[in-house]
Amino acid sequence: MTDPQDKPYDDIPGTFVFDADRSREGYHLNQFCISLRLQKNRDALTADPEEYMSRFPMTEAQKQAVRDRAWNRLLELGGNIYYTSKLAAFDGITFQDLAAMMTGVSREDYRDMMLHGGRPIEGNRYKSEWEKK
Incomplete structure (x- = not known):
């Protein structure tokens, strides 16, 4: 018997499919990332990254992935590539x-x-x- 959480696409190497479960897991992380589309939020992140991140109830693992700019880990933790790319753009990437x-x-x-x-x-x-x- 297989675990109902197992998904056939979990066997794809190097890929974290952004499905409903990842969407729920990454909701606050994605809200953080998309907030960076506004200059006032980019300024706040520049001024005090920890304080700005604290405005979003992300998990500690998500916050650490942001700190480390661990791009693939962000996706694994529920980040959507289109939102996490806002963080990369913030860094000039x-x-x-x-x-x-x-x-x-x-x-x-x-x-x-x-x-x-x-x-x-x-x-x-x-x-x-x-x-x-």
């Missing part, structure tokens, strides 16, 4: 640079990979494929 960082390659390698069809499917379809090697 372009979306292409963010994607490269999250993929673990240089900007140029990421760009080249995308221009040539993305990651190869072989070995990237399921985590269970990794176990067979």
